[in-house]
Amino acid sequence: MTSSTLEKSCPERLRAEIPKLTAEEIEGLLRRLNLARTRRIYADVADRAEKEQWPYRNFLAFLLAEEVAHRQQTRLVRFTRKAYFPFFRTIEEFDFHRQPVLRKSHLGSYLEPDFVREGRSLILYGKHGRGKTHLAVGIGYRAIQNGFETLCANAAELIEGLSNASKRGQLQQALFTYTHPHVLICDEIGYLAHGQDAANVLFHVVNDRYLKKRPMIFTTNKPLSAWGKVLHDEDLAAAILDRVLERGRFIHLEGPSGRTGHQLDGQEHLPATADGARISGIDRPKFPEPTAPTLNLYRSWSDRKRP
DSSP states (O other), X not given: OOHHHHHHHHHHHHXXXXXXXXXXXXXXXXXXXXXXXXXXXXXXXXXXXXXXXXXXXXXXXXXXXXXXXXXXXXXXXXXXXXXXXXXXXXXXXXXXXXXXXXXXXXXXXXXXXXXXXTTOEEEEEOSTTSSXXXXXXXXXXXXXXXXXXXXXXXHHHHHHHHHHHHHTTOHHHHHHHHHSSSEEEEEEETTSOOOTTHHHHHHHHHHHHHHTTOOEEEEESSOGGGHHHHHTOHHHHHHHHHHHHHSEXXXXXXXXXXXXXXXXXXXXXXXXXXXXXXOSXXXXXXXXXXXXXXXXXXXXXXXXHOO
């Protein structure tokens, strides 16, 4: 069929008699098109549209907007579950008043899509209770909101799992788990003792992600100068840090512990305010944090996952 013939046939198709479908037939068509949200609400929306005399375009726009919002919400919940965060926190919940040197502007670039697209990485260093994992989870969740997959892995478990896979001759298959996600959070480097081949297996992860420009976030209580001892190989530790920091940043978190507060550190701190939690520099967060159904779904799932 030529393009001219097709153009002539289209108006004729549009003028064809509207098929008379039963409610069950309409639902079947929506199910076939995988329009889950539309299938649930279209009858009520149609009744409202008739009563309020909506234009046809408004009726269609409403259904499309609801379907897109539902799919985005579903994807957000699914990706958050797959991230395996140790707990759920957002950037907006972080108390920057506890950090004497960290400002909201310091993390601005890590909350945008360019963080992932440009393969930037981050090392968060500090004593226990300074909010390192909270920041890592918050940045990872923001990446999910921006449409990217995130995986959070405990460093000791990552290293042990890869070491065991290497002994079985299955290292390459095991590496895919950590090299595939857009963002990898490697939590608590140095908190627990790592095996003798820690530097070797971790280098495989870091080098692969470095070559693919896929960002990594590390949290650690050990200074960079101690990573050689922590990973049992000074040269490979230096090579790992070289790759992470080439397009990355090192942030030292200080201030009082978020767990014990001023009772341990002898310091008073101000309560958090909306301004103190906004690191994007705008009055309203770019993404709503998160809607109640999303937060409750994740937290209930996270509670069930714990032993």
